[in-house]
Amino acid sequence: LPAMDGLNGSVVSEFVLLGLSGSWETNVTLTLTFSLLYLGIILGNLFIVFLVIVDSHLHSPMYFLLANLSFNDVGLSSTTVPRMISDLLKEHRVISFQSCMIQTCFIHAMGGTELVLLITMAFDRYAAICKPLHYLTIMSPKTCVLLIVMSWVMGVIHAMSQFTFVINLPFCGPNEIDSFCCDFPRIIQLACSDAVKFEFVVTANSGLLTTGTFFLLLLSYVFILVTVWKRSSGDLSKALGTLSAHITVVVLFFTPCIFIYLWPFPTSSVDKYMFIVDFAITPALNPVIYTLRNKDIKLAIQRLSKRGHHDRFCRLVYC
């Protein structure tokens, strides 16, 4: 009799992540590329958090939400990218059952939080653009904190609701996952029985949630643009300037998600690459997208560098 590992009589106690495999040269190149990308994600996003905290001109709901999104992006890519990097140079990419479950839960908790934060940011833009006179009462500091706490709670609920289904599945082998991280659809595929039923649970939860949110967000941005268009008799340029960053980020984040979760049976390896987009590319692009065309952030960076010059000058002349 095979040894039971104590988790509901499952016999599989570890999974093998096939991940990205290529020649040794390819793997070294990928390791370097993803290490640089990950460094960029950490530095870029923490720089935004730092800027929003130290510059009092950025103390507004929009930038607090942006800082929280950046902070969450660091967490989101940390769930998968460091492990992917270290796996690239390994021969046997084994992950224990527990680590696999923990990784999956963190991915969904952080991913769910990201999703709710993006909705909150859209709501913030709606309030600022469509209800400018009531903006500061609608997005009061209290509401802001409440919305952020809510996004964390929703993220955890989203992860746990799927986890409770998956943890009860029996696993008797095979245990190879053709991806570089664990996720619910991949794990369910490996269950011995009843898998189809649970596949439906994940598709319904993650799949419909991401697709529904995506269209809701796009609709709300269209609604905001139509409101501006009516009010300013056809001049959209200013609103488009603010909203284009948000719309770009929403499309970048949701397209891979929909691909991964709405496909009921992940047989192609396309979704493996979609993961890379969501965990390594989008978090790296977010700081760039939000700072590149944003006047407030550019001014804040100028103020910061001036202050740096000033401090250095002061150290020289002892003031």
Ligand SMILES: *[C@@H]1O[C@H](CO)[C@@H](O)[C@H](O)[C@H]1NC(C)=O
């Ligand atoms: C998140 O938002 C809250 C409330 O608006 C703010 O006080 C906090 O500094 C933000 N957190 C980060 C990491 O930026």
